[in-house]
Amino acid sequence: SGHSRGVMLTHGNLVAIIPHNYFNLCPADSYLNLLPLAHIFPLQIALFTLSHGVRQIYLHDLTRISEVCMEYHPTGMIVVPRILEKVLEKMKERLETLEGWRKKLGVWALDLAFRPRSMVRMLLRPFADFFVYRKLRQGLGGKMRVIINGGATLNPSLQRALNSMGFPIFQGWGLTEASTVTVNRFGNNKEGTVGKPYPGTVIKISTHGEVLVRGPTVMKGYYKDPVATAEAIDEKGWLHTGDIGSIDRRGRLKIIGRLSDSxxxxxxxxxxxxxxxxxxxxxxxxxxxxxxxxxxxxxxxxxxxxxxxxxxxxxxxxxxxxxxxxxxxxxxxxxxxxxxxxxxxxxxxxxxxxxxxxxxxxxxxxxxxxxxxxxxxxxxxxxxxxxxxxxxx
Missing domain, CATH: 3.30.300.30 (ANL, C-terminal domain)
Structure with a gap:
């Protein structure tokens, strides 16, 4: 969103993540892509899913998400936080159309999804799922098993609520200069984080809190701009991403904000x-x-x-x-x-x-x-x- 530069990404950069099929993709899958392919995130996810035989569904009219999901029954979806916020708004609107005890039950179930994890929440969830959540899942075709969020980090409370309702959200992180760097995955999906780096990629936090990246997805450099390239990639090969973050004890990255915005x-x-x-x-x-x-x-x-x-x-x-x-x-x-x-x-x-x-x-x-x-x-x-x-x- 600042000064435009040509980012030189090699074929090797773009295909580096393809062997790592963390979402068990197969030709029976179909993915709904709601983002323009001019952005690196949906482009790389398209390459990744196509390499595993996954059918692609493209939609840029966000008002038709439910309609298209009901027609094609996708098993995955590529989103940014704003889209998930809109999906939640539509769910709330749907519950508002109900009357009497059905409306009260819907409001209660939605409130339950946003509550912190507890024994009470765990015991009540099957009841809420039977009467409310499974019907909301039908609004997205009923077969959704992977929703990949990128482009910006998702509010942890929203992720927790959607996960509780049976919408499996997996956050990843990357940037144009390094395409996809980290991702959450089955069996290791921590809310509030963007996951661990792909094999061969290393991340660390600088003394200023900036996330640094080194590995096979890092760009060759900026087109005809050696000065900017030297500013972005230091002499040891670390890409300075401009994002502020932290790494937990299990190696999962959390993005806090942009260095340039602070x-x-x-x-x-x-x-x-x-x-x-x-x-x-x-x-x-x-x-x-x-x-x-x-x-x-x-x-x-x-x-x-x-x-x-x-x-x-x-x-x-x-x-x-x-x-x-x-x-x-x-x-x-x-x-x-x-x-x-x-x-x-x-x-x-x-x-x-x-x-x-x-x-x-x-x-x-x-x-x-x-x-x-x-x-x-x-x-x-x-x-x-x-x-x-x-x-x-």
Whole structure:
């Protein structure tokens, strides 16, 4: 999403992961790919699945996911977090159409899926599965056994809930310069992590917290740009990915955020926006968000509301009127309070502004994997951000 460079990926880079069939792929499988092949993640997954004889189904109209799944009954799906969030929204909408005890049962089962693991949850799950979850799985064709998430990390609570409902989510991680680096797999699928590296690939964390990669998937370099290549790949062959992460005792990687997105406030304290933004986006009312506060005394947020959720709540009011209403202010203030209780003092959100115009691929504010183009959005709303700090200057 920054300055464009030509990334030289060899045939060897792209086929390095193919021998490692962690998902037991076979010609009886069919995979639904919802992402453009211009992005390295869906492209490499397409090569990987095709090499094992898997049928490919391509769909770019996200409103037709359920319809296409009911027609083709895919056994796998390639997604980014935004798509899974939309799938969950559709499930909630489906439950809202029910009446009486069926609706109450559906709401209870959905709440159960989001609860932390416990003995009570384990005992109640078969009941919820029989009456609710198995019917929701039918909405995705009823045969889904692998959902591969990439492009960005998934909120652990959402992954836990979908796994509980019988949607097996496996997170992987990579970047254009190294294609796919890590992946979770059957028997070793830890929520909140992006898995272990493929054989032959090594990862480590630098003293600055940056994830470094060395192995057969790392690019040859940037096309006709030796200076940029030398900046990205050091003399020992380590690719500096720009992602901040940690490695657990079992060798699984957790991605925390982007090095380029992190900033210092006016007191010199580091803030990584991604985890805060992820928490805000777990609320149905908020579609996208950007945390700001570089060289400022406190943190603020730009919030993009969910149009569908606004339409549900605003009644006869226009969206602009509803954003100014006491009901809306109470809802948002409660969200901010809840999120702030999970943050350190210097990370807490002191003020916010809502932006009604949604970010889209068409207006250039979203990447092909449906992530915000941070610098573009920050630049576009520079005046609005400045207004959040007027009282502090």
């Amino acid at each position: 900033f210092k406030n006016s007191r010199g304290q580091y803030i990584i926006p991604s985890p805060i933004e992820e928490k805000l986006r777990s609320y149905p009312l908020i579609d996208y968000t950007l945390i700001t506060g570089e060289n400022e005394p406190f943190v603020t947020a730009l919030l993009f509301p969910s149009v569908a959720e606004l339409d549900k709540l605003r009644g006869d009011m226009s969206p602009e009127e509803f954003l100014k209403s006491p009901l809306f202010q109470r809802e948002v203030d409660q969200i901010i309070r809840e999120v702030n209780t999970t943050l350190d003092e210097w990370e807490r959100i002191r003020d916010y502004r809502f932006i009604l115009e949604p970010p889209t691929l068409a207006n250039g504010e979203l990447t092909p994997t449906l992530k915000l183009r941070r610098q573009l959005v920050l630049g576009k709303h520079k005046g609005l951000i400045s207004s959040l700090y007027q009282s502090a200057h």
